[in-house]
Amino acid sequence: MVLIQKLLNITYTPNKQTTNIVYKDKDGQTIKTDKVDGKTDETIPVDPTKDVPAGWKIIPDQKIPETVKVTQDGVPTVVVKIEHKTITVTPETPEGDIPTGKVPGDPSKTYPAMESITKTPTRTITVIKPDGSKLEIKQKVEFTRTATFDEVTGAVTYSDWKFAKSTAKGGKSQWDAYTPQAISGYTMHIEQKVGDKTTTISSIAAADVTEATGNVTITVTYVPITPSGEGGGDDIIPGKPSKPDDHKPGVPDKTPDKPIIETKSVPLLRIKILNLVQPQLKATRKLTHLCMKI
Template structure:
């Protein structure tokens, strides 16, 4: 008698041999030649993919393969990652990295069959010369602009009104409008709006017209810087009559002598109430 020694089938990563080994066998006069075929079948493998928002550090969604994966075969997910990526881009996300390739095949270590797709939030700048309304679509997405970036949100006029009231009661109105503008950045995903600062403008100095015999108040309206916090203003200019003096002199025309002088005090255009009757 003799013996066929046990044979341990060589291991190949990703495959399972059948049989795993060939047992030792006693060989005697009745034993015939034998042939044993050992074959390898690809192991079942699993794969997963994760979609991540890098701005919020949150996982947006995950997906797995179809459950029929075998070592060495192309990896197929339940939903095509290209479609999922496009869906997120339509929602305003911007692709950063994607370590899954359509040519990837199952590896023997399932940890190597895990993939990640990273996004950040797309942003869109809106300028005051090209405002947007909620009926407008954000470029590259299927989403509409939020409220808050239309013409009146990015442009405003701040006015100083100067009313000049003359001594006769007539009013002259001077308008000093200043237009301010600002830009905005829209988060394409959340619709959150970040505004840039308003630009600045200026109300020019106004010199009050002079009227003889009267003093204006104020004498002028100073130049003023106008910014995003400035509110409409109204300035009223009035005139007060100046103090005046007058005198009445009584003369002796024959001698040229001054008989009497009455000094009067008053204001411009006001009646003195003085009469010469008593003195005459």
């Protein structure tokens, strides 16, 4: 009897296994799941940064393993916490970097147009001198804010307005007082326009300014002073003839003893001689008017 021995070789093939990289938001909701294949006893590299969902970013300071070990019991799931990506726009942001078009995290949505993130309330003072020349002064106060675009929802949020700079002395949030030049022989007329309303003001005072302040326009003009000290009157001017009906002769109630002489403080003398009576004549009264120019 012959005994025959056989050598049996037994080999073990590692099982294929799959692990998941699960991306979750701050509320624990699963946003995306990626599968990673491996075999038992293999070490699988983990790099969740390669496949972060569009519009999202990994929350910092997480302990995310760089590799995972595949065991016969399986592979632990890797959880990665993520949050919405945002883009913050400031007044210095180039126009080409301002988000427009489709929202990365939700292509069915479109970014809205960004509102203004700068405001510059301005008071414009225009001085028109008697010779027609103009002087323009612009007093400005600038306020700014930021706009933050959400790359998942497409929403835009704005920060509070903040004072940035101004033309005022000391860089204050105000319009400085302004005193126009006084010109001899003229009175000053100042008009202020706010919106559709125009009013006359006596001076240009300092004014506090906020982002809600509207633009103001002030116009300064000069009105010539007449010889009487007022503008626009019907005053008598030396050398100018009087109106024909300025002085009409009248009949006095009684005969004066002496001629009546009226004078004015201008180079025009009016003399009225009334009721020259000659006693030797009868009761007839004769009235003589004599005007003499000196």
